[in-house]
Each structure stands twice: as structure tokens, then as C-alpha cells.
Amino acid sequence: MPIELKNVSYTYMPKTPFERTALSDVSLTIREGSLTALAGHTGSGKSTLVQLLSGLLHPSSGAVLVDGADLSAKGKEAKTARRKVGMVFQYPEHQLFEETVAADIAFGPRNQELPPEEIERRVRAAMEFVELDYETYKDRSPFQLSGGQKRRVAIAGVLALEPKYLILDEPAAGLDPRLRASILRRIRRLHREKKLTIVFVSHDMADIACLADRVVFLHDGRVLLDAPPREAFFAKQEITAAGLAPPESVSLLMKLQAAGLAVDAAAFSAEEAAAHIQKALTARRKGGGRPC
Amino acid sequence: MLTDITIGQYFPGTSFLHRLDPRVKIVLLFALIVAIFAFDTPGAYAALTGLTLCLAAASTVPMTLLFKSVRPLWWLLAFTFLMHLGGTPGEVIARVWIFDLTWEGLVKGLFLCLRLVLLILLSSLLTFTTSPLMLTDALERLLRPLRCFGVPAHELAMMMTIALRFVPTLIEETDKIMKAQQARGADFTSGNFFRRLYSLTPILVPLFISAFRRADELAMAMEARCYRGGNGRTRMKEMKIGRPDYAATIFVVLFLATLGALKWSGI
Ligand SMILES: Nc1ncnc2c1ncn2[C@@H]1O[C@H](COP(=O)(O)OP(=O)(O)OP(=O)(O)O)[C@@H](O)[C@H]1O
Ligand SMILES: [Mg+2]
Numbered sequence: 001m002p003i004e005l006k007n008v009s010y011t012y013m014p015k016t017p018f019e020r021t022a023l024s025d026v027s028l029t030i031r032e033g034s035l036t037a038l039a040g041h042t043g044s045g046k047s048t049l050v051q052l053l054s055g056l057l058h059p060s061s062g063a064v065l066v067d068g069a070d071l072s073a074k075g076k077e078a079k080t081a082r083r084k085v086g087m088v089f090q091y092p093e094h095q096l097f098e099e100t101v102a103a104d105i106a107f108g109p110r111n112q113e114l115p116p117e118e119i120e121r122r123v124r125a126a127m128e129f130v131e132l133d134y135e136t137y138k139d140r141s142p143f144q145l146s147g148g149q150k151r152r153v154a155i156a157g158v159l160a161l162e163p164k165y166l167i168l169d170e171p172a173a174g175l176d177p178r179l180r181a182s183i184l185r186r187i188r189r190l191h192r193e194k195k196l197t198i199v200f201v202s203h204d205m206a207d208i209a210c211l212a213d214r215v216v217f218l219h220d221g222r223v224l225l226d227a228p229p230r231e232a233f234f235a236k237q238e239i240t241a242a243g244l245a246p247p248e249s250v251s252l253l254m255k256l257q258a259a260g261l262a263v264d265a266a267a268f269s270a271e272e273a274a275a276h277i278q279k280a281l282t283a284r285r286k287g288g289g290r291p292c
Numbered sequence: 293m294l295t296d297i298t299i300g301q302y303f304p305g306t307s308f309l310h311r312l313d314p315r316v317k318i319v320l321l322f323a324l325i326v327a328i329f330a331f332d333t334p335g336a337y338a339a340l341t342g343l344t345l346c347l348a349a350a351s352t353v354p355m356t357l358l359f360k361s362v363r364p365l366w367w368l369l370a371f372t373f374l375m376h377l378g379g380t381p382g383e384v385i386a387r388v389w390i391f392d393l394t395w396e397g398l399v400k401g402l403f404l405c406l407r408l409v410l411l412i413l414l415s416s417l418l419t420f421t422t423s424p425l426m427l428t429d430a431l432e433r434l435l436r437p438l439r440c441f442g443v444p445a446h447e448l449a450m451m452m453t454i455a456l457r458f459v460p461t462l463i464e465e466t467d468k469i470m471k472a473q474q475a476r477g478a479d480f481t482s483g484n485f486f487r488r489l490y491s492l493t494p495i496l497v498p499l500f501i502s503a504f505r506r507a508d509e510l511a512m513a514m515e516a517r518c519y520r521g522g523n524g525r526t527r528m529k530e531m532k533i534g535r536p537d538y539a540a541t542i543f544v545v546l547f548l549a550t551l552g553a554l555k556w557s558g559i
Contacts, residue, residue, distance in 0.1 A: 017303060056471045087475040094465075095472040097497035107494065111477030143501070157476060 001067035003030040003053060003085075003165060003197075008062035010048055022048040023221040025062070030165070030199060035191045037208040037229070038201045040218035041243025046201045047090065049218065050167045053199065054087040066165070083112070086163030090170045090201075092154035093147065101127075101145070101153050102138035108161040119160075126156035130186060148179040155183075159190075166190065168200040172207065184211060205233065205247045209268035217242040230266050249273035256280075301361065301416070302423045308536065309351045309421040314430035316537040320544045321418050328407055328414075331551050337406060339551060344410050344417075353420045361416040362409060369405050376401035424456040429531065432522075446522025454510070462503065469498045 010023040022045045030036055030053070038046050051057040052064055055071035055078075064071045069081035089095065098104035102123050109119045127134050130152040137145075142153050155171070171187065172180040184207055190196045202208055208215050208229055215232045217224040217239070225238040233239065233246045245251070253265040253273060263280035267273040304310075309317070328340055348358055362369075378388070382396030419427070432449035439445050470480070473494045480491050 051471065054475060056474060083477070087472075089468065089472045089475070092472065094502060095469055095476075095494075095498055097494045107473075107478075108476035111479065161476065 002032055003067075004028070004065040005049075005052070006063050006065065008052060008059045008064060010045075010052060010057060011060045012048075014060065021221060023052070023059075026221070026223055027062075028216065028223065028226070030197060032197050033195060034197055035188075035211060035213050036199045037212035037215040038199060038218065039203065039205075039208060039215060039242055039244055040224075044218040044242070045221040046218055047169055048221075050087065050169050050199065050201060053165075054085045054167055055082040056087065083161070084164040086158045086161050086166045088155055088158050088166070088168040088171055090173060092158070093150035095157075096142040096150060096154060099141060100139050101132070101142050102134075104142050104153060105157045105160050108157055112161070122160045122162065123156075126160040129159055129190075130156045131182075132156065148175055151175065151179075151183075155186075163196070165197045165199070168198070170201050170203070172202070172204075180207075187211060203244065205239075205244055206249075206268065209233065209247055217244075229268075233268075234265070253277070301357075301419055303351075303353045303357065303420045304423075305352045305421065307350055307352045307421065309347065309417065311536060312421075312540055313531055313533050313537045314422045314426040315433055315531060316533060316541060317418055317422060318427075318430055318434060320540060321414055323544060323548060324414055325411060327548050327551060328410055331555055332403070333555060335554060336551050337403065339547075340410055341406065343547065344413050347417055348413065351417055351421050353417070357420070358413060358416060361420075362412050365408070365412060369408060372408065373401040373405050376404060425453060428452045428456065429527075433531065446525075450522075458503075458506065461506070462499070465502055466495065466499055469495050 005026055005028045008023060008026045009021065012018075012020045012022055026049065038049065040046050048057065052059055052071075055064070055066075058072035066081040066084055069077045071078055071081055096104050098107065105123045105126055106119050109122050114122070123138075124134050127137065132149065132152055137149075137153075142150060145153065151171075155168075158166070168187065172183050175183065187198060187200065188211055191198050200211070212229055214227070215229045216226045217232070219238075219241050224242055225232055225235055227235070233250050236246070239246055246254075247268055249267045249270060249272065250265055253263050253267055253276060256263050256277065257265055261277075261280050262283065264276050267276045324340070324343075327336075331337075331340070348355065377393050377397040378391035380394050380397035380400055381392075382394035384392045384394055385398070386393045422430075428449045431452070432445050435443055435445035435448065474480075478491065478494055480488065480495075482488075483491070
């Protein structure tokens, strides 16, 4: 069963002079097993949308259904539905508070009142997943770790809840390229190995291209485009409106196309782009040097 | 939601009151507050009430917002009223338990409540029409003459500015941390008092850490820009007293003089 948003609108501080509509009339379905990217310029409503998906905000109008249960309803059904969704915030390392790494990761499972052995199992599994050695780090203070390690502890804290749906708000923001790549690699592993349904917010088209099977562009609180990345990157107008740039490789290939080389522009990594260019050049040589 | 709270309660606008010099506004407010307590005839009350309502209308601040600022003091008003109603000797209208409710008490209670409401309305008009930054700037200027008695005017104003600046930031931060912990299943609303207090740890620890981090960063940023206290500092926007300020001052002085003359002549 999917997560469904039905005509969702959200207004911050309604009925005050500071009123601000962050989302208006958004309808979306997040299919089970999908890996959806959410993109858009600053203030387009991405963080608001993901908080609605996880039941931390309730829509001003419309409804958010997780496996058919309305998140803003009261009662048991809504509560279990909310538990199915795990949420990693922007800069999650700011939420760490416990004395030791293990205790912090165990905070979520402890709140679910699981037995101690199960909690330990989950903490171990989560730490292993984010590549923090359990024995080395479990008794360290989270405040003495580096930024990247803190972020991994925070992500482990959400993974320990073993959610069915995982939502990440700019998980790689402010990390160096290596850490960034390793976080993205882990997201993909979660998707492949644990069959999690994942939604992540990102500004980086290359990341979106290599991870997501679907991308949703938001613009001023509305859905501008909802398509697989390979199609989305050629919708130049929408990309520009969303305040993004197509991946470098696509821009380069499009320039070559404009200059008269018959090349396929759908390449999202340097290697792929090189292969496409080579193919186009070989084809041109065989065709007797004719342009196009 | 937590971020729904508006602190500093500044209501941006371009009305006459918004454009007055903040120093003039503070001084005139002070004069009017003294007048509210000094003149206690029904005529003076009527005039002061009329003036307050006119100012409220001129400020373009919605009435609902103004009355919201009175609402938190509802209990104080009710208590004052009842104290006077039951505690003033005079012509008894009714008797409740051991208290004599008197006619004099009723009148006195009502007038006192009116005084308090006027006081609150006038002060909120000041904060509604003056941005917190202007307010602290004005306070600094007004306190400056006291510097020779050792009052650290600049430091006080700077502290107030920084505190005001960071209230919304901290509220936002609290909101974010609360949501993040809620997403991990934290529950702040059930259990007994101690349990609830204990459940605040996951919010307070990260909040304090971030407050200290911010304080540290701010201090560093200020030092990097050569901040060395108030000595010899000039400002980009000098406050200037203009024609509207003179007009307002003259009006208030005449208004108070009339009230004084009426009181003195015994009307
Ligand atoms: N707590 C809040 N109170 C009032 N307005 C808010 C609040 N949070 C967000 N907004 C407003 O709602 C709009 C959408 O904000 P949101 O945080 O969802 O944007 P975003 O797409 O996540 O941006 P970014 O890329 O900067 O994270 C913005 O215009 C913002 O000003
Ligand atoms: Mg955001």
C-alpha cells in the first residue's frame, strides 16, 4: 500500500499577518518500493511536504493516507501508521542528546517499549548499516564525534525504528564529497536490500539521477513536474523554474547536440557521457563525416 | 504549534504612529501613563479613553490583535475588580458570604480596571508600532545621560537586541528539535508531572548545545568585525526628530495641560 496525499494544502500561522501558504493542493502517490526524489528551490515547500508525509504537521485541508490510514486522525490506527514512517531531518545531528552513541540510537526503540535484547539488536544493526563499529563507538559521547559521524549516528537513530517508509530531508547537505557519496550509497543499499520505500529531498541533479526512480519538482507549493529523472532532465523550462540545473553531463551533451553532433544526451555520469560521445563519434566517422 | 507565538509583537505598517521617533514615543507613553494615574475624574477618564481609542484606530493594528494583548491579564483584572467590589466600605448592594458588595466598590473597581486596560493598550501600541530594534536603540539613547552614573547603556541595549533577535530563532529551533524527537517516538504530553519533566531532556540538551554554539559563533562574528563596545560607535541610521514628532509632543503637552487645568479648577 502506498502513501497518498490528497489535495493537501498547508498554511503556516493562519489568520495572522504572518500567514504563509507553503503548499497548495498537492496530490501525490508514493508507491511502495519506490525511491522518490523531491526537488525545488529554497522555500518551495519541500520540508513542509516531508513533514506532512511523516505526520509531524497536519494538513490545513486535504488528507495524508499511509497504507490507507489518515495520519491526522486520532486513535490507534493513525498512531501505528505514523510509526511506519521514519523521518531524518535536515541537519539531524542537532537532535543528538544522550551521553553515549548507543543510548542515543536506542532512544526511538526505547520509546516503542521494546524488550532490551531487541533494542540492542536494532542498535547493532543500525550502527553496522551506517558503518560505525559497535564496540568502538557505542560508549563514545556523540558530541565528541566529527560532523559526518554525528550525522551517521542520527541516521542510525531513525533506522533503529525500522520504518517501512523512510524520508530524508537533504541527507547530504553540508558534507564533503566523499561522505556525500557514502550517504547516498547507503540510501541505495537501504532501498535495494531492505526494500524500504524512500523519499529524499535533494538539490543535486546528479544525485537524483543516480538514485531516484522518480523525481517531483515543487515550485511555490505546487507540483510542477512528476516524472522519471531521465525524462525530467530534458524538461528545461521546469528545471529552471524549480531553480535547479540539469546535471553537468546532460548540459555538455546538449551543447554538443546544438553544435551538430548526433549524441544521446541522457547520460548522468562522466563515464556514461564519455561512452555516448564515443559512440556518436564512431557513428559519424562511419557515416562518412556528415554532420548529423 | 510553537512557532505560532509572536514575540515582540511588532506589527509592520506605515501609520503616523509607526513613523514617530521611537524616543518621542517612549517619552510620551511615559507621560500618558503618569496622567492615567494622576487624573481620576470621570471626565479625565473619558478623555484618556477617547485618546487611546483614537490612537489605536490610527495605528492600523487590528483591534483583535490589540485585545489579544489584554487577554493574558484577564485574571489580574478580574481579581482587582473583585477585591475592590468586596473590600470598599459604603452603600451595600448585596452580601456574599462575609463580603459586603458596595456601590462605591463597584465604581472604584470599574475605574481601576479601566486604568489597567488603558495602560496595557497604550504600552502594546508602543510595541506594536515600533520594531524591537528601534525600541532598544531608543532606550540606549534615552539611557545615555545616565552613563556618568555608571549605567552601561550601550551594553544593556546590545544585550536586549541580541536577546530579542534570538527569541524567534530559539523558538524555531525548539520546534525543530521537538519534531525530530517526536519522529523518534518521544511523547511529551502523557504521564505524571515528573515523567513529563524528564521527557523534556531530549529537547533541552540539544537546545542548550545549539544556544551555546550560536552564542560562541556570534561572539566570534562580532569580534571579527572589530566590535569593541559602544565607545566611539556611530550608526548608519541616525534617529531624527522631525515635524510629526514636534506636533505629537505639543499635542500631548496641551492635552495633559488641559486635564491638569480642569483638575485644578475642580471640575
Ligand atoms: N515554521 C514556519 N513558520 C512560518 N512559515 C514557515 C515555517 N516553515 C516554513 N515556512 C514557510 O513555508 C515555505 C516553505 O518552507 P519549506 O521549509 O517547506 O521550504 P523548503 O523547500 O524546505 O526550503 P529549503 O530548500 O530552504 O529547505 C517558506 O516560504 C517558508 O517561509
Ligand atoms: Mg527544507
